[in-house]
Amino acid sequence: MTGPHPSVAALRTAVRAALDQSEIGTRVWVACSGGPDSLALAAATAFVGRKEGYLTGAIIVDHGLQSDSAAVAERAAAEVRRAGLHHVFIETVKVGREGGLESAARNARYAALNNRMDAEGGLSPVLLTGHTMDDQAETVLLALARGSGARALSGIPARRGRIIRPLLSLRRKDTIAACQALGLDPWHDPSNYVSDGPKRSALRTKVMPALVDVLGPGVVSGLARSAALLQADADELDRQARSAMGASVSEVRGEEWRCDMLAALPDAIRSRMIKMLAENRGAGPLTAAHVVAIDQLVTGFRGQGGVALPGGYEARREYGRLVIARPSPRT
Structure with a gap:
């Protein structure tokens, strides 16, 4: 049988x-x-x-x-x-x-x-x-090309x-x-098989075959393994960021967070925490560019103005605190 x-x-x-x-x-x-x-x-x-x-x-x-x-x-x-x-x-x-x-x-x-x-x-x-696994490999390559962080690269x-x-x-x-x-x-x-169609289609018909030709058939499984490893790392960093948010509750005043406390956090934790803080307020989804711009308000403030965020919100620095709220009405 x-x-x-x-x-x-x-x-x-x-x-x-x-x-x-x-x-x-x-x-x-x-x-x-x-x-x-x-x-x-x-x-x-x-x-x-x-x-x-x-x-x-x-x-x-x-x-x-x-x-x-x-x-x-x-x-x-x-x-x-x-x-x-x-x-x-x-x-x-x-x-x-x-x-x-x-x-x-x-x-x-x-x-x-x-x-x-x-x-x-x-x-x-x-x-x-x-x-x-092929979809996973394609997703990782697209995220890599966009300059995305570990969460996106985790596929x-x-x-x-x-x-x-x-x-x-x-x-x-x-x-x-x-x-x-x-x-x-x-x-x-x-x-799915038109080279001049959507980016994923071009990736499937042009890029992946070229990578397999140059690097061998193991490139697909290699990308998938990298995604799995990054996923575990990203999960742990997100957990630490949530923990840092919980520990700072007593230091939060309304919609404001102390910049010195945020700046003292490791970069990987702070960037995740900033994204979580903004999206919890209703601003989002944030791109990597948004997070970098907000981080500059915290760690590299030179008097720059606020950062416009999705959802009609704004991130700005006031009296040493990061504020994420609706823009102040103009007078």
Whole structure:
């Protein structure tokens, strides 16, 4: 008696491990585009769900960005059912342009996914996404090119809240092989393979093949390992920053923080604390440039004016204290 194809077995093992602490009856959703990654994940989740007693289903988001997007969504739903998930929803969203098309589409997608999960309820619902090691490597390279900090360079987290990414240890070729072994027909998004398309597409079609050619096939797993190591470091630094914030509560006056106390903190802790302070006030999300400019108010003050922040807030220095608030009305 032969077992499943090695790629099919690897996906099932990854899903089982990701859901290891879940109770029988847990509601497990798969975010599915119909592509090979999410379709292979849907098949693995259906198998594990039957074995472990989970209530499984899929949510497909139609972004409406292509003329045939509705047909693509219906096709994805049909393939998901063939993969073994029969509780399937198609959510149609309207994508804005704030923050760029890619960011707006992602925000609309996750809003729709969360809304459907909330509407359906169930025991401890979780959402599985099909991000692979290749996605992780691409994310790290994009963050590196943007000059991002350790948190961004740590890539895609394996779990955040109720979102779980079981396939970060597997390659994209594994999901393609699994679909072929199971007789599934995934949809291949043409925008993923257009070199003059979105940055991630150009990275996938030009940069990654060049890196593999020069550095060898281990470059993808190497980038993913670096992300995992940085994620642990970033988590610890964030913990220390939160601890520093808690310890300074007695020194906080309304919306002000003593600059001498902030300046005494290590750079890595202070920069995180500044970001947390501002975003807790409602200003955000902050970029690295915002954090650097605020830090200069704390450690390199030369009488400069305030720093404009997202959300209509401003960071400024007054009488030795950092103030994050709405700009003072002009008189």
